[in-house]
Amino acid sequence: MNKAKKYSPEVRERAVRLVQERRGEYPSLWSAVESIAPKIGCSANTLHEWVKRAEVDGGTRPGTTxxxxxxxxxxxxxxxxxxxxxxxxxxxxxxxxxxxxxxxxxx
Missing domain, CATH: 1.20.5 (Single alpha-helices involved in coiled-coils or other helix-helix interfaces)
Known part of the structure; x- marks a missing residue:
């Protein structure tokens, strides 16, 4: 059974910030996430969820904060x-x- 890794809030914030800063260099959000996730040491799906959550919390994406x-x-x-x-x-x-x-x- 795989135990989920726990990432500190600082690591999450840094990863999301990296994706947001580099987003323009890639054709899509997903390609930016796929490129940056291995550098952070997490899966692309995990990082994508973090980015979506940050966008909802920031008010740029609809949803429950x-x-x-x-x-x-x-x-x-x-x-x-x-x-x-x-x-x-x-x-x-x-x-x-x-x-x-x-x-x-x-x-």
Missing amino acids: SAEAQRIKELEREVKELRRANEILRTASAFFAQAELDRKLKS
Whole structure:
């Protein structure tokens, strides 16, 4: 099983900057990426994803930015916790309502 390499943010930024600076020297973005990726030590697909992510974050390409994606993830986690809490409260409420009915019937 291959373990994915982890690249530091500095390496990623440098690689993206290199692609953006040299983009005009190549006929396409992909050819620029293919040329620069071996120099960085990553695959062309990885570098291409980094470039696309940087373009989205920079506003030059449409899509969900990293900050927005992180916020969405946090909100989804919060919704999940709140739903779980509501279910617990619903169950507790039903339990205590039933206990109250049982108490009144015994009286």
